[in-house]
Amino acid sequence: MAIKLTNTHVGTIYSQTRLLSYKTLFSWYSGLLKPKPIKPPHKHIIQIGDPRLRAVSQPVPYDDIYTEKIQSLVKHLAGIFKKYNCIGLSAPQVGVQLRIFIMGLNEKSLQEYSPKERKLKEITLIKPMVIINPEVKILDFKKLVFSESCGSIKGFCADVPRYYSLELKGFNEIGEHINMNATGFTARIIQHEMDHLDGKLYTDSMDRKTLSCTCWEVVNDRNGKVELPYGPV
Ligand SMILES: [Zn+2]
Numbered sequence: 402m403a404i405k406l407t408n409t410h411v412g413t414i415y416s417q418t419r420l421l422s423y424k425t426l427f428s429w430y431s432g433l434l435k436p437k438p439i440k441p442p443h444k445h446i447i448q449i450g451d452p453r454l455r456a457v458s459q460p461v462p463y464d465d466i467y468t469e470k471i472q473s474l475v476k477h478l479a480g481i482f483k484k485y486n487c488i489g490l491s492a493p494q495v496g497v498q499l500r501i502f503i504m505g506l507n508e509k510s511l512q513e514y515s516p517k518e519r520k521l522k523e524i525t526l527i528k529p530m531v532i533i534n535p536e537v538k539i540l541d542f543k544k545l546v547f548s549e550s551c552g553s554i555k556g557f558c559a560d561v562p563r564y565y566s567l568e569l570k571g572f573n574e575i576g577e578h579i580n581m582n583a584t585g586f587t588a589r590i591i592q593h594e595m596d597h598l599d600g601k602l603y604t605d606s607m608d609r610k611t612l613s614c615t616c617w618e619v620v621n622d623r624n625g626k627v628e629l630p631y632g633p634v
Pocket of ligand 1: 550551593597
């Protein structure tokens with residue numbers, strides 16, 4: 402059946418077409434402006450609140466250690482570790498739920514602690530190492546309480562109790578067995594990173610009253626005009 406179009410009909414059709422066009426254009430432009438979801442591994446350290454920091458990470462099948470996927474992840478982690486001047490970094494902190502962490506403490510990091518602090522906390526140089534599928538056995542259940550911070554809880558620190566000594570087993574990035582004993586600060590780093598692999602953060606075991614902003618004095622000195630970088634500086 403033929404429909405005779407009046408001026409009103411034509412106007413309505415025109416308006417609807419124009420409305421549709423605006424909507425289409427708007428959604429097209431929005432798509433251009435909206436950042437695409439970035440897939441892990443991230444080039445930054447993810448922050449507390451991100452549900453991926455609360456997941457229990459999966460072990461790496463031994464035969465996968467040599468695969469491109471794991472080798473490139475280890476390389477990526479090592480890059481972030483260096484860029485952020487870390488002493489410990491786990492795969493979940495770049496958004497990957499695999500049981501891998503890196504630790505190391507170089508001369509530059511060591512100098513950031515006073516001789517008194519080094520002695521008290523037993524802070525020593527640690528050769529950089531990758532640990533895949535780490536397992537820990539506590540050797541000395543005595544707990545030491547010292548201040549701790551985390552790249553995933555940027556700008557804060559708190560006192561955290563950690564066992565004094567432990568045995569660490571696992572594999573390095575070329576599949577060789579790692580078996581070492583650690584005490585003091587090194588044992589602390591290992592326990593901190595093990596917690597990350599189990600979806601735990603130091604805020605779960607800290608002395609809550611000691612939670613502090615690491616730059617609260619600077620905030621006062623600069624009348625509050627302080628911004629924290631969430632990328633490398
Ligand atoms: Zn951490």
